[in-house]
Amino acid sequence: MDFTFTPEHQMLREMVKKFTEKEVRPLSQKIDQEAKVPMELWKKAAELGLLGIAFPEKYGGAGAGEMGYCIMLEELAQGDASFTVMLGAHISIGAMSIYLDGTEEQKQKYLTKMCSGEYISAFALTEVNAGSDAANIETTAALKGSDYVLNGTKFYITNGGIANVVIVFAVTDKSLGAHGGVTAFIVESKTPGFKVGRELDKMGIRGSNTVELIFENVRVPKENVLGKIGEGFKTAMKALDRGRLSLSAGCLGGSKRALELSLNHAKQRVQFGKPIAEQQAIQWMIADMAAEIFAMESMVYRSAWAHDQGMRITREAAIVKMYCSEALDRIVDRGVQIHGGMGFIRECDIERAYRDARINRIFEGTNEIQRLVIARDVLTKGAY
Amino acid sequence: MRIICCVKHVPDTNAQIQLAANKKDIAREAISYVMSPYDEFAVEEALRIREKNPGTTVAVITLGPERVDQVLRTGLAMGADEAIHILDPDSSITDPLIVARCLAQVIKSGGYDIVFCGRQAVDNDAFQVGSAIATMLNVAGMTLAGKVEVDANAKKVKVERIVEGGTRQIISGSFPVLITAQKGLNEPRFASLPGIMKAKSKPVTKKNAAELGVDLNTKMIIELLEVPVYQRKKRVIQAGEDGKSAVKQLIELLRTEAKVLE
Numbered sequence: 256m257d258f259t260f261t262p263e264h265q266m267l268r269e270m271v272k273k274f275t276e277k278e279v280r281p282l283s284q285k286i287d288q289e290a291k292v293p294m295e296l297w298k299k300a301a302e303l304g305l306l307g308i309a310f311p312e313k314y315g316g317a318g319a320g321e322m323g324y325c326i327m328l329e330e331l332a333q334g335d336a337s338f339t340v341m342l343g344a345h346i347s348i349g350a351m352s353i354y355l356d357g358t359e360e361q362k363q364k365y366l367t368k369m370c371s372g373e374y375i376s377a378f379a380l381t382e383v384n385a386g387s388d389a390a391n392i393e394t395t396a397a398l399k400g401s402d403y404v405l406n407g408t409k410f411y412i413t414n415g416g417i418a419n420v421v422i423v424f425a426v427t428d429k430s431l432g433a434h435g436g437v438t439a440f441i442v443e444s445k446t447p448g449f450k451v452g453r454e455l456d457k458m459g460i461r462g463s464n465t466v467e468l469i470f471e472n473v474r475v476p477k478e479n480v481l482g483k484i485g486e487g488f489k490t491a492m493k494a495l496d497r498g499r500l501s502l503s504a505g506c507l508g509g510s511k512r513a514l515e516l517s518l519n520h521a522k523q524r525v526q527f528g529k530p531i532a533e534q535q536a537i538q539w540m541i542a543d544m545a546a547e548i549f550a551m552e553s554m555v556y557r558s559a560w561a562h563d564q565g566m567r568i569t570r571e572a573a574i575v576k577m578y579c580s581e582a583l584d585r586i587v588d589r590g591v592q593i594h595g596g597m598g599f600i601r602e603c604d605i606e607r608a609y610r611d612a613r614i615n616r617i618f619e620g621t622n623e624i625q626r627l628v629i630a631r632d633v634l635t636k637g638a639y
Numbered sequence: 640m641r642i643i644c645c646v647k648h649v650p651d652t653n654a655q656i657q658l659a660a661n662k663k664d665i666a667r668e669a670i671s672y673v674m675s676p677y678d679e680f681a682v683e684e685a686l687r688i689r690e691k692n693p694g695t696t697v698a699v700i701t702l703g704p705e706r707v708d709q710v711l712r713t714g715l716a717m718g719a720d721e722a723i724h725i726l727d728p729d730s731s732i733t734d735p736l737i738v739a740r741c742l743a744q745v746i747k748s749g750g751y752d753i754v755f756c757g758r759q760a761v762d763n764d765a766f767q768v769g770s771a772i773a774t775m776l777n778v779a780g781m782t783l784a785g786k787v788e789v790d791a792n793a794k795k796v797k798v799e800r801i802v803e804g805g806t807r808q809i810i811s812g813s814f815p816v817l818i819t820a821q822k823g824l825n826e827p828r829f830a831s832l833p834g835i836m837k838a839k840s841k842p843v844t845k846k847n848a849a850e851l852g853v854d855l856n857t858k859m860i861i862e863l864l865e866v867p868v869y870q871r872k873k874r875v876i877q878a879g880e881d882g883k884s885a886v887k888q889l890i891e892l893l894r895t896e897a898k899v900l901e
Contacts, residue, residue, distance in 0.1 A: 262712055266835045269673070270716075274829055304832030317832040 258556075260326070267323055271330035274303060279334030286337050286462035287607050296338060301372025309346055310354055314362055315370035320563040321497070325504035325555055332508025333515075336611035337462030339505045344413035344463075345369065347498035348619075349376025352422045352439060355497075356482035356490045365420055365441060377418035379409040379468055380491050386411075387624045389424070389488060390433035394470060396425035396440060402474040403427075403440060408452070408467060411618075415466040416451045419444055423470070424487045431485060439487035441479040448473040459610035498619045499572040500558055503579035506615050507551045509608060510583050513590040514544045516605050520594050531593070540589040547582040554578065570632040577625040580615035587612045640695040640791055642685040643746050644719070644755040645772070646678040648703060648710035649762040656866075663861050674710050677757025679717075680820035683827040684787055685755050686718045692791045696720045698749070702741055702848065704730050715838035716830035722843040723749075725851070732848060734857040735763075739771030744851045747776060753796065754817040758783055769819040779812035783821040 260268070278299055286292055300306060309324040310316030317323070324346065332339045350369040353361055353376075368374040385391035394407025405425050415421065420443055427438040442449065452467030482490045518541065521532035531537045558571040587609045591598035598605045616622045650656060651671040659666045674682070682699060689695040699714030701707050702725040711722035725741050732738055746754055754776070756769035773780030785807070786799035794814040801821055802808050830838075848855065874892070878885040894900045 262709060263835055263839055265709070266712060266716055266830060266838070267832065269713075270830050270832070270835060302831070303829055304834075308832055312833075312836075317836050319832065319836060 260322075263319070264323055264326055267319060268326050268330060270303070271305070271327050272333075274299070274305075275330050275334035279331060279338055282338075283335040283604070283607065284602070286335055287611075288461075290456075290461040291464075292335075292338050292341050292462045297341070297372060297375070300342065306342065306346065306350075306372045307370030310350065310366065310370055314354070314366045321500060321559045322556065322563050324501055325559045328501050328504040329508040329511075329555070332505040333512040335462070336505070336509060336608070337460045339508070340460050340463040340614075341414060343498065343501055343505060344378060345376050347501050348378035348494045349414070349418070349420070349422060351497055352378060352481060352490055352494045353441065355493050356439070356486075357441075360478070361441060361481065369420070374419040375414055375417050377412055377414040377421045378491075378494065379412045379415065379421050379423045381409060381411045383408070383410050387621055389437070389491065392424060392426050392433075392437055394423065394425040395429075396427050396438060396475070398427075398477075399474075401477050403438075403477065403480070405440065405442065405448075405470040405473040405475060408469050410467050411455065412466055412468050413618075414464055415468045416454055416464045421449075421468065422481060422490075423468075423475075424491055425470075427484055427487075433488045435485045437487040437491075438484050439481040439490045440475045441481050442470075442473060442475055446473050446475065457614075459607075459613055461610075495619055496569055496572050497562075499576035499625075500555065500562065500568070502615060502619050503551070503575045504555050504559075506579035506583040506612075507548065507555050509612060510544070510548050510551060510579075510586045513583075513587045513605060513608050513612075514541070514548060516608070517541065517544065517590045517593040520597070520605075524595070537593055540593060544586050544589055547586060551579045551582055570629060570636075573620075573625040573628040573632075576619065577622045577629070580612075580622060583612045583615055640688070640692055640752045640789075641698070641750055642688060642695060642753045642755065643698045643700055643749070643751045644678065644682045644685050644714065645742055645757075645768065646682065646699050646701050646710050646714055647675045647757070647760040647762070648672045648701065648707040649675045649760055652676070652761060658864055658866060662864055664864065672706070672709065674713050675757050675760045675762070677759060677761065677820050677822070678710075679757075679827040680822065680824045681755035681757050681818075682714050682717055682719065683825045684784075684818075684820060685753070686828070687825065688753070688787070688789050689718075692789065695791075698723060700742060700745060701725070702732065702738055703727055708843065711843055712838050713830060715841045715843075716835040717828060718830075718834060719841075721841060724843055724845050725848050726845055727848045732855065732857075733861055734859045735765045735767035736771060736859070737853075737855055737857055739768045739775060740853045741848050741851055741855075742768070743772045743775035744853050745846060746772065752794070752814045752816075753789070754778075754815070756817065756819045758819045758821050769817060773817040776815070776817065779816045780819075781810055781812060781816055782819040784818045785821050785823050787818060787824065 304317050307316035308319045311318050353366045369376050396403040396405050423440045423442045428436040448471040450469040452469050455465045521537050522530050524531045554575045558568050558575050562568050590605045591609050594605050597603050651673045654670045657666045685697045689697050697719045698721045699711055699719045700723040701710050759766045770780050781798040783800045784798045785801040788797040796816050797811045800808040876885050876889050
């Protein structure tokens with residue numbers, strides 16, 4: 256067994272760490288307060304080639320693999336959660352859907368521009384009545400001449416209001432249900448009838464753009480069908496599989512930052528004549544945080560490595576997503592506790608971290624869905 | 640034009656430094672290393688000169704054990720074209736004079752127009768290698784550059800130096816020259832992700848220090864390293880009835896003793 260990172264991955268980490276410290280973290284409070292990530296930051300990430308990290312060089316990517324991608328998100332998440340989610344949604348599920356199931360023409364037309372950052376992408380699966388239960392999708396796509404005509408409304412769409420291209424999942428044959436009846440489409444946001452509805456006011460990751468998308472007779476040419484007709488659900492599941500792992504890398508980064516903030520505070524805050532870090536009650540919390548971070552780090556990179564070796568990691572990705580999002584929640588909770596009253600105040604970084612953490616147990620498949628995936632896999636294939 | 644940048648792999652400025660058991664070196668295990676910040680200014684400047692002068696090549700060179708290969712990779716990832724590693728397998732070369740001698744020997748053999756160094760390496764702060772190389776190469780040593788202008792056709796360099804008290808001094812010289820980079824010279828770029836991935840396939844030439852044909856006999860050895868012991872000073876000025884004179888006294892002490900006021 257060799258647990259060392261390659262020199263390229265180490266350099267990548269150093270580079271993203273510097274970028275995070277210099278360009279991302281200083282904006283984090285502002286991003287939260289103004290509920291917006293400045294486009295300038297997106298452009299800077301694009302200039303460094305970060306947006307193409309997971310894709311091959313022939314599409315303008317860097318070919319750094321899932322390992323490189325996880326390293327990047329871990330570091331970025333130590334700067335700002337909203338920006339991490341913006342990049343994560345763009346890379347993991349938006350661009351990734353095209354990379355996984357797109358034709359060569361679609362990749363040349365869209366993926367290259369997503370790697371360069373010219374296009375922002377979004378992934379529109381969820382609806383008011385269809386979240387975890389994707390078979391309930393109500394958005395329809397009907398073939399009229401050489402176009403599909405889309406009608407319906409999508410909800411909770413990350414990057415939806417700022418995306419140039421959205422991967423939209425719509426019903427092409429209601430009688431067939433999720434498997435066979437749902438098709439993925441590449442929809443350009445400039446298409447007539449594509450409307451951005453209200454922006455949702457969130458508890459955390461406030462800078463990440465989350466909107467309702469409305470499709471009113473949106474004509475999508477046949478060549479923009481992504482993958483095969485009726486196989487949209489497969490595309491969605493494959494992309495989400497990938498997204499679960501990188502999301503967990505973000506949880507790992509958020510946890511490391513929360514521990515760092517807590518340590519800084521615990522060493523400085525003096526009560527009863529000594530820094531609270533010297534109190535056993537605080538030390539136990541710190542020990543638990545460190546142990547969970549070690550577990551997260553181990554499982555994220557082991558799974559990323561396995562993925563890059565070509566192994567299938569459906570069960571692992573679900574386990575990692577479930578564990579890391581829950582561990583992050585416990586860690587930021589202890590972080591707030593260590594900070595005491597100050598941790599409850601808006602200007603305090605740990606307060607923001609606490610709010611930013613919560614979504615991870617919900618999006619990219621709720622943790623209840625992850626448990627279903629894990630249990631089904633264990634029950635059918637055996638434990639280990 | 641050929642530019643060579645001398646770079647050094649130094650402990651991360653954020654690293655927690657502890658002494659090795661022999662008290663002649665720091666504990667090298669488990670500390671992270673970076674390119675010395677002044678060397679980053681040097682590499683950045685070289686890359687900017689190359690951008691303005693097509694056909695220019697930029698090489699990075701370093702001396703040290705296998706580990707320091709990483710600082711060359713960083714230089715290559717920033718955009719340098721090639722790298723040279725002078726191997727000192729067991730880190731036995733610590734005397735700046737010998738370091739300069741090895742670097743000068745290799746630089747001379749490859750040809751060059753401009754040699755860049757950082758003004759100092761931020762680990763040992765010896766401030767010697769740049770100037771020593773200039774002397775050994777018998778070229779102008781233009782130190783503490785805050786601004787560099789290159790006229791490739793005339794083969795001339797103009798350097799703005801920032802000296803004591805912020806005074807600017809403008810000096811010029813003809814190729815070849817050696818320039819040491821000062822803070823403020825530029826804002827070093829981040830190595831881009833494609834740059835990092837491409838660095839893997841760029842050439843790194845390895846040469847063994849022992850085989851350069853230079854005298855490696857050290858003239859200086861490190862006897863002892865000691866970490867400073869900081870003592871917190873506390874002083875209370877009694878205000879008494881007359882607050883004014885106490886304030887006056889406080890300002891005076893802040894100026895003369897604490898030296899935090901001018």
